[in-house]
Amino acid sequence: MSALFTYLLRLADDRLILSHRLGEWSSRAPDLEEDIALTNIGLDLLGHARSLYQYAAEVEGAGRDEDALAFHRDEREFFNLVLVEQPNGSFADTIARQFLFDAFQLPQWKALMGSSDERLAAIAAKAHKEAQYHLRHSRSWVVRLGDGTDLSHDRMQKALVKVWRYSAELFWSDEIEDSLPGVAVLPETLRSEWQATVTAAIADATLTVPDTPSTLLSGRTGIHSEPLGRILAEMQYLPRMHPEAVW
Amino acid sequence: MVTEAQAWEVAATVVDPEIPVLTIADLGILREVHVEGDSVDIVITPTYSGCPAMDQIRQDIEAAFRAIGLGPVTISTKLSPAWTTDWMSPEGKAKLNDFGIAPPRTGSDEPILCPQCSAGGSRLVSEFASTACKALRVCQSCGEPFDHFKELR
Numbered sequence: 001m002s003a004l005f006t007y008l009l010r011l012a013d014d015r016l017i018l019s020h021r022l023g024e025w026s027s028r029a030p031d032l033e034e035d036i037a038l039t040n041i042g043l044d045l046l047g048h049a050r051s052l053y054q055y056a057a058e059v060e061g062a063g064r065d066e067d068a069l070a071f072h073r074d075e076r077e078f079f080n081l082v083l084v085e086q087p088n089g090s091f092a093d094t095i096a097r098q099f100l101f102d103a104f105q106l107p108q109w110k111a112l113m114g115s116s117d118e119r120l121a122a123i124a125a126k127a128h129k130e131a132q133y134h135l136r137h138s139r140s141w142v143v144r145l146g147d148g149t150d151l152s153h154d155r156m157q158k159a160l161v162k163v164w165r166y167s168a169e170l171f172w173s174d175e176i177e178d179s180l181p182g183v184a185v186l187p188e189t190l191r192s193e194w195q196a197t198v199t200a201a202i203a204d205a206t207l208t209v210p211d212t213p214s215t216l217l218s219g220r221t222g223i224h225s226e227p228l229g230r231i232l233a234e235m236q237y238l239p240r241m242h243p244e245a246v247w
Numbered sequence: 248m249v250t251e252a253q254a255w256e257v258a259a260t261v262v263d264p265e266i267p268v269l270t271i272a273d274l275g276i277l278r279e280v281h282v283e284g285d286s287v288d289i290v291i292t293p294t295y296s297g298c299p300a301m302d303q304i305r306q307d308i309e310a311a312f313r314a315i316g317l318g319p320v321t322i323s324t325k326l327s328p329a330w331t332t333d334w335m336s337p338e339g340k341a342k343l344n345d346f347g348i349a350p351p352r353t354g355s356d357e358p359i360l361c362p363q364c365s366a367g368g369s370r371l372v373s374e375f376a377s378t379a380c381k382a383l384r385v386c387q388s389c390g391e392p393f394d395h396f397k398e399l400r
Contacts, residue, residue, distance in 0.1 A: 033373035033383065040297070040375040047296025051326065122327030126296055129329060129399050137374060
């Protein structure tokens with residue numbers, strides 16, 4: 001596996017898994033507008049994942065296509081953040097997870113727009129436009145729920161505390177990113193902007209930045225939490241049972 | 248044999264399946280047409296990354312060429328530079344308004360006009376409406392809800 005291939009999978013898997021989680025809200029969101037918002041954002045993420053998988057498939061050059069990468073890899077071959085595979089929980093849990101990711105992916109795409117890899121820079125330029133309103137959406141909910149009723153404040157705070165333990169992994173990288181200077185973005189360089197975005201929203205929401213320790217996890221090397229296996233079982237069932245199935 | 252101008256005309260008849268008053272030329276997603284001998288290559292660019300209409304548009308382009316006995320055509324996707332709503336033609340924006348959808352603005356300080364009564368005051372109900380590219384608003388003058396094709400740039 002080339003470093004570029006692995007790096008593209010790390011980017012793509014975050015989006016695919018999170019988009020699947022958002023899709024699970026379809027017909028279950030608190031109101032119709034939010035149902036549509038969450039699934040729309042999920043569709044955007046799926047679109048970004050597809051662009052990245054298509055490119056990854058070409059880089060690998062082993063005859064696999066985007067579908068093979070999405071549906072015919074096992075848990076240990078997925079390199080997404082443990083954050084994005086966490087179950088939806090309550091609406092506040094989903095918003096907290098989404099907000100931490102949105103605050104990270106916006107500067108990530110922005111930095112990738114300057115990648116010396118032209119294809120990756122083009123995907124980033126496209127995705128960055130959409131990531132802007134994703135962040136606007138999740139941020140506005142953090143503020144609305146935090147600065148809302150006692151109940152919504154309490155639940156938003158608890159949700160933040162719950163996802164906080166997964167936040168350190170956002171900034172983890174290894175020799176894969178190191179070996180792609182100018183092409184990959186070192187996540188550590190995004191930390192200050194992420195912190196500023198998150199801290200400001202939490203303050204606007206009259207909430208408190210959690211002081212729960214955040215452990216370093218290893219989703220980037222294929223070591224996941226239990227829920228990923230269940231997502232893959234559901235997501236991959238049909239294409240694996242009926243490999244020739246088409247729409 | 249077909250000229251590039253003729254091939255452009257054919258591709259430009261394909262409409263957006265979600266907003267059938269707009270052709271892909273009006274939308275600004277039909278980017279280039281290349282003809283070499285008998286082979287035609289149509290270059291399109293996606294609007295929103297998650298837009299499910301793109302697959303349909305690809306099939307419709309193929310069908311448009313097949314219907315007049317041309318082809319096979321190849322359809323390539325070009326991501327850069329990324330599509331913005333500023334690429335929508337003035338005719339496209341007018342058609343959108345007549346269809347009942349407020350078109351995207353060129354400058355963000357322009358008012359969003361209600362497509363029903365043309366009043367300028369409206370309230371945002373949801374940034375996400377029937378499709379990813381639209382927001383739902385309510386006119387504060389006539390009280391009608393309407394979709395606004397939101398700006399992307």
